[in-house]
Amino acid sequence: MRHGDIHTSRSTISINKSSVKHLVIEAVAAQARALSCSETVAIAFSGGIDSTVLLHAAIRVLGTRRCVAFHVNHGMSPHAHAWRSHCANIANQLNITFDSRTVSIAHVPQKSVEALARDERYAALEKMCSVHHVRVLWFGHHADDQAETVLLQLLRGAGLPGLSAMPLHRLLPNGLLRVRPLLSVHQASLDAYARQCMLHWIDDESNGDMRYARNVVRRHVMPILAVHFPGYRETLARTTRHAATGQRLLEDLVTIDFRACIFSSQSADVVTLVSTGPTLSRRALMELSYERAINLLRFWIRKSELAMTSTARINEILRQLRESGNDAVLRIKHDTHYLRLYRNKIWWERESSGSASYNVIRPSAELRWSGQPSWRLTAWQGSIFFVPCSSEDKQGVQRSVLELAPLTVRKRHGAERMRLRTGGPRRTLKNLFQEAAIPAWHRDVPLLFIGNTLLWVPRLGVDPNVAGCGHVKIEWHQDNN
Structure with a gap:
């Protein structure tokens, strides 16, 4: 000094x-x-x-x-x-x-x-x-x-x-x-x-x-x-x-543009659950001028608390989005996330949110349920939770059904079928996943059987014909999500 x-x-x-x-x-x-x-x-x-x-x-x-x-x-x-x-x-x-x-x-x-x-x-x-x-x-x-x-x-x-x-x-x-x-x-x-x-x-x-x-x-x-x-x-x-x-004027404008580009349906689908921040409509983003689209992408990166990137990189992201059709599947790496495009939706998804991994070995697991609040599935890097719910919840399962036979978790093989409404037809999981707009890389989930009967599939729900409208709701929580 x-x-x-x-x-x-x-x-x-x-x-x-x-x-x-x-x-x-x-x-x-x-x-x-x-x-x-x-x-x-x-x-x-x-x-x-x-x-x-x-x-x-x-x-x-x-x-x-x-x-x-x-x-x-x-x-x-x-x-x-x-x-x-x-x-x-x-x-x-x-x-x-x-x-x-x-x-x-x-x-x-x-x-x-x-x-x-x-x-x-x-x-x-x-x-x-x-x-x-x-x-x-x-x-x-x-x-x-x-x-x-x-x-x-x-x-x-x-x-x-x-x-x-x-x-x-x-x-x-x-x-x-x-x-x-x-x-x-x-x-x-x-x-x-x-x-x-x-x-x-x-x-x-x-x-x-x-x-x-x-x-x-x-x-x-x-x-x-x-x-x-x-x-x-x-x-x-x-x-x-x-x-x-x-x-300040640009921020006022980008706030208007951002609201206009937020995907209209923000129900609790798989995209909402795994995305960082709001899901945007690619179609609405493409309707903006080049300068406003770039301004929006910068704002979206900041709002999602991701590291800012170079002008060249943002230009490249916009180019790929413009050249991709509404039905295209796109994945662009940035920071600790991926920008995903699927069925006109674009969102930021954490690297740990999972990807298609059908070749990964997933051994079956069995549980004799007697009221346990959760079931840890190490091979799946997540846990199944059994949560109390009201009888009005359409995803509720009767306790007697859960206690009837051993619960078994199995890997999806491609021929599984289930019904998502009472008395409805049994349909393949592939068709149900497609109708629910669940991306292919999020379909590798543990299937829950009672004996040999399929009861519940994460991101789709329970088969009400098997569940019986009870007071236990089943939830899937993957690690780091």
Whole structure:
């Protein structure tokens, strides 16, 4: 740890020292006015100059009782433990609550160390907020950070979400509100504030490492822009606002398109049971323009909580869907799932949801039922459950029927028949599966017999002529589904 020096390369903006404190304090006060009188605010406190200024200004505006400081130790620097001690000492001197977490950065292919560290930092901060019952988390990002982010996103070819950069406010699903009070304040103003208030902060040696793209932009690109385009920060900030507006309009449109493409029948069929998220209609998706279909696929991937993929990959997915007929069967691997197409339905299905496996050895199993709630079938990687139900349930089985003879589970061979309605004709399972629109790769299921009489088939139901309308319902639960 060392006291930071102001690096002239970080800014060339002239500062009116008499207005610096007012500028910073007013930016913080503007966000404080949106809080309730007793709301506690957590400061993401790395110990660097930006978070140090934010912490100091927040205490001046809110007081020590309403501020807590949270520190995340990434362990990526040999000085990491000294930085943690520095932050704890500052918090102790200011008489505010301090907490910290140590995280480890695991290598993930095709993801930068910076991105991994950011994700771990946010996760650790959210956990500390939860522990301390804090609903508002402030970060020290400023106008120069925002400009750097936009430039980097432009160089990476990002779309509107990337160009929207860092929002002033972001409400997370868990109710935590992320705020960046200093987003309109230049780095030079924070430097001047820190010097005037004689603050002490940490210089992270990684800020000078030119292996990181952000440092290259900060040290070599932004100083030149400042000379030739003095107002570039404000111009880029305006770009982020336009991009954010455009993105919100796209999200409104994709919400309309998504609702229109949801498959109209969402009964508890096999597709609904194994899919991740709603099932879509391929026909409705194909009626959209190319751009709207791509937008919808991106939205659907995010909504299904799958990893985002490249533009080329999404284009390939759409191409295969367009070239497949409504009766085609399609399987496209992505992340831990498959995109499936069957009878005009498309859905995301987990890899573990099963596939056609008729060549797998499935030994028969036998059970003398006397009220057991479940029957584990290891060879089938699942369990049969016997659940109490009302006499009005058409899938109910009489206890006396279950106790009449040994229950036997067998593999499907292809000649089995059953009736799905009282007095109806006995029909092959193949025809019944086809009528129920059950994909072929989900038809390898355990068949339940009473003696030599077929009683129940998962995903089809019971034979009411055998079951007798009783008070026990049979359910099949495959592992990891």
